[in-house]
Amino acid sequence: MTRTLRFPAILLSAAFIAAACSGGGGGSSSAPAASEPGASASGGASGGPVTSGAAGEINVLSLWGGSEEEAFKKVLADFTAKTGWGVKYEADRQTYSTTLQSRITGGNPPDIAIIPGIGFLRRFAKDGSLKKISDLGVDASTLTQDYPEGFLAAGTVDGELYALPAKYNNKGTMWFRPDVYKAANVTAPKTWDEYKAMLETTKDKPGAMALGAKDDWNLTDWFESIYIRQSGVDAYDKLFSKDGDWSDPSVQKTVDTMLEVINDKYVVGGITAAVGRAWTDAIAQVFGPTPKAGTFYEGGFVGGIATGQTNKDLKIGETIDWYPFPTLGNTEDVTTFGGDVVGALTESEGAKAFVQYLITPEANKVWASTGAIVSPHKGVGTDAYPNDLVVREAQSLQSAAKIRYDGSDLLPAGIQGEQMGQALQRAIAGEKVDWADFQTRVKAAWDAE
Amino acid sequence: MAVVTPGGVDAAGVATTAAPATSPATPIAGRRWDRAVILFLGPTALLMLIFLIYPTLYTIALSFNRGRRGEFTEWVGLQHYIGLLNDKSFINLSTFPPSGAIWNNVLWAIFYTGFVIFLGLVVAVLASRVRYESIIKAVVFLPMAIAATALAIIWNFVYAPDPNIGLLNAILDPFTSGSISWLGNPALVNAALIAAGIWGSVGFATVILSAALKSIPSEVLEAARTDGANERQIFFRIILPMVSLPISVLAVTLLVNVIKLFDLIYVLTNGGPGVSSRVIAFTMYNESIPGGQFGRGAAITVIMLLLLIPIMAFNIRRFRSSRVV
Numbered sequence: 001m002t003r004t005l006r007f008p009a010i011l012l013s014a015a016f017i018a019a020a021c022s023g024g025g026g027g028s029s030s031a032p033a034a035s036e037p038g039a040s041a042s043g044g045a046s047g048g049p050v051t052s053g054a055a056g057e058i059n060v061l062s063l064w065g066g067s068e069e070e071a072f073k074k075v076l077a078d079f080t081a082k083t084g085w086g087v088k089y090e091a092d093r094q095t096y097s098t099t100l101q102s103r104i105t106g107g108n109p110p111d112i113a114i115i116p117g118i119g120f121l122r123r124f125a126k127d128g129s130l131k132k133i134s135d136l137g138v139d140a141s142t143l144t145q146d147y148p149e150g151f152l153a154a155g156t157v158d159g160e161l162y163a164l165p166a167k168y169n170n171k172g173t174m175w176f177r178p179d180v181y182k183a184a185n186v187t188a189p190k191t192w193d194e195y196k197a198m199l200e201t202t203k204d205k206p207g208a209m210a211l212g213a214k215d216d217w218n219l220t221d222w223f224e225s226i227y228i229r230q231s232g233v234d235a236y237d238k239l240f241s242k243d244g245d246w247s248d249p250s251v252q253k254t255v256d257t258m259l260e261v262i263n264d265k266y267v268v269g270g271i272t273a274a275v276g277r278a279w280t281d282a283i284a285q286v287f288g289p290t291p292k293a294g295t296f297y298e299g300g301f302v303g304g305i306a307t308g309q310t311n312k313d314l315k316i317g318e319t320i321d322w323y324p325f326p327t328l329g330n331t332e333d334v335t336t337f338g339g340d341v342v343g344a345l346t347e348s349e350g351a352k353a354f355v356q357y358l359i360t361p362e363a364n365k366v367w368a369s370t371g372a373i374v375s376p377h378k379g380v381g382t383d384a385y386p387n388d389l390v391v392r393e394a395q396s397l398q399s400a401a402k403i404r405y406d407g408s409d410l411l412p413a414g415i416q417g418e419q420m421g422q423a424l425q426r427a428i429a430g431e432k433v434d435w436a437d438f439q440t441r442v443k444a445a446w447d448a449e
Numbered sequence: 450m451a452v453v454t455p456g457g458v459d460a461a462g463v464a465t466t467a468a469p470a471t472s473p474a475t476p477i478a479g480r481r482w483d484r485a486v487i488l489f490l491g492p493t494a495l496l497m498l499i500f501l502i503y504p505t506l507y508t509i510a511l512s513f514n515r516g517r518r519g520e521f522t523e524w525v526g527l528q529h530y531i532g533l534l535n536d537k538s539f540i541n542l543s544t545f546p547p548s549g550a551i552w553n554n555v556l557w558a559i560f561y562t563g564f565v566i567f568l569g570l571v572v573a574v575l576a577s578r579v580r581y582e583s584i585i586k587a588v589v590f591l592p593m594a595i596a597a598t599a600l601a602i603i604w605n606f607v608y609a610p611d612p613n614i615g616l617l618n619a620i621l622d623p624f625t626s627g628s629i630s631w632l633g634n635p636a637l638v639n640a641a642l643i644a645a646g647i648w649g650s651v652g653f654a655t656v657i658l659s660a661a662l663k664s665i666p667s668e669v670l671e672a673a674r675t676d677g678a679n680e681r682q683i684f685f686r687i688i689l690p691m692v693s694l695p696i697s698v699l700a701v702t703l704l705v706n707v708i709k710l711f712d713l714i715y716v717l718t719n720g721g722p723g724v725s726s727r728v729i730a731f732t733m734y735n736e737s738i739p740g741g742q743f744g745r746g747a748a749i750t751v752i753m754l755l756l757l758i759p760i761m762a763f764n765i766r767r768f769r770s771s772r773v774v
């Protein structure tokens with residue numbers, strides 16, 4: 001008897017552990033078994049304030065914190081004032097995808113969700129979780145007058161618009177310290193060769209360039225900015241679509257171009273240190289009280305972080321400024337951008353009211369006036385922004401011949417194994433990346449979507 | 450502490466408080482299956498059914514499915530398993546030493562478990578000989594009170610590559626040329642993570658082993674000393690054999706922790722640089738939630754389950770054959 005019953009007992013114990021570990025199952029996220037190092041790793045959703053309205057209340061889930069959250073709350077307050085709908089606002093930066101996924105799976109989706117990546121958007125659109133914009137009382141065909149084509153395309157899945165552009169940032173901004181450049185007697189470079197010459201000149205005064213590649217999306221942004229300028233918009237569109245071919249020589253060529261500047265000679269502290277460094281620490285290397293380097297590349301949001309968090313003494317034009325990413329071969333005025341989109345997960349009256357409100361120029365002007373974002377709405381003039389850094393960023397996006405969505409965010413979410421940014425981490429450390437292998441896995445992920 | 454002979458299993462089983470509720474420790478004759486049994490076992494069995502058995506079976510079934518949204522959408526057979534075995538970030542035996550998430554878990558199992566027990570024993574034995582034992586144990590135990598996520602953030606500062614942020618590099622700065630990128634170098638990252646994990650768990654081992662040491666009757670030690678044994682002999686011939694059972698229980702607990710290890714990796718490196726510090730549970734999360742591949746995530750869970758079964762089998766056997774501490 002002892003023998004025969006032993007196996008079920010083993011199975012039960014094992015089942016307990018497995019259940020404690022399985023996250024996918026029935027909607028509830030994992031409940032770690034009661035023991036020590038490795039208890040829960042929840043990021044903690046912060047329940048925001050409820051603005052009560054006469055008409056009812058909607059649930060809004062976003063991933064914004066800090067100044068972005070403050071700015072969005074002003075928009076929400078204006079929405080309540082104009083429409084009478086109250087808003088229950090929830091923000092969860094760290095575990096956003098987990099929270100949204102489990103609320104959808106659990107049958108309790110928020111009415112409105114801010115969606116960060118497009119691969120993510122496609123998944124929810126194909127699942128049927130996201131509602132079509134045209135079903136929310138908005139004539140999708142008229143939106144082309146108000147929003148840039150490259151951004152609407154990003155929110156479109158199988159020919160249907162599922163999400164509206166909310167805010168965007170130029171990712172073709174090269175941040176620098178004017179005082180360092182001045183001391184080294186260099187001016188803002190325009191071409192890639194001038195850029196390399198600038199790095200050569202500033203490399204000991206006090207350092208050329210800061211890089212925080214532990215956050216591997218910094219590397220994907222580098223890659224995309226070079227690729228779109230070197231190989232052109234059409235090649236870019238193709239690479240980050242279902243028909244893309246990562247074994248194409250243009251991919252390795254872009255990596256080689258990256259390595260011309262991302263190397264031990266120009267990156268302060270060297271490449272291995274950079275791979276272990278958070279990107280915000282790299283910002284501090286340039287914009288801290290004593291600069292260790294003169295240049296840092298990332299999107300327009302660097303300005304807000306540097307002046308708001310890193311160093312409040314920064315002066316625009318004297319100790320912080322930016323110039324467009326240097327040109328490479330292709331002379332067309334193109335840039336990549338990153339941005340969040342807004343989608344509706346229910347067809348409630350409140351959700352409809354919010355979507356309809358969000359496409360008005362007034363809503364976008366309220367938002368732009370906070371200085372936290374650049375509004376993609378064409379009805380927002382540059383006079384709506386509070387400072388010069390944002391005004392110029394908005395201008396650069398509006399004047400560009402073509403803008404394209406951040407490519408790595410367009411890739412399917414389910415690439416098995418090593419992701420694009422992780423492959424680039426290896427590439428800058430001097431390893432040879434097998435792009436044909438990456439192509440196989442990207443293709444499989446596209447096919448599985 | 451008495452080790453019971455196989456013939457005495459049943460009798461000893463009654464005394465074993467840690468036996469699972471459904472364990473057949475108490476012999477049940479047919480006529481005793483009365484209302485009382487159902488009344489006592491029923492609620493537990495029902496809870497187990499809902500929260501353990503059902504999710505487990507669901508997960509196993511899901512691992513053969515595409516599993517969009519975590520629901521059954523399309524049967525794919527063994528595709529996820531085959532994919533995982535060919536995934537170099539999951540297991541890569543083509544190089545030496547091997548790499549991949551499973552291999553990293555092996556490294557964790559060996560070094561984390563080994564060092565935690567070794568250091569725990571050392572601290573417990575040495576601390577028991579000084580007056581301020583409780584202070585030492587409290588200090589060593591302190592990291593246990595820190596949530597794993599907070600612990601990871603602390604170590605993020607310790608390991609930062611720039612001497613003005615990273616504590617370790619600040620200490621090493623005068624002796625090295627250039628800083629060491631603990632988390633940015635694939636050759637160092639696993640050792641660095643394991644060290645952080647050890648720091649967080651030694652206190653647990655110390656407390657368990659210290660209690661075990663206290664339970665050794667002083668007569669035994671006095672008898673050994675009277676017989677002329679030196680301290681070294683006493684440690685290896687008396688103390689170590691007498692705490693071998695708590696050590697094995699500790700080892701099992703730590704091994705289970707290793708297999709479900711996630712938070713430290715997630716916060717400190719997110720599996721990087723590249724994929725060099727991924728472990729099985731992290732890969733499961735990565736495929737399921739950000740990747741949306743719930744079927745593949747379920748397949749990884751099943752692999753975890755298969756790895757856990759021998760450990761649990763060992764553990765249960767141990768519980769059944771003898772009393773702990």
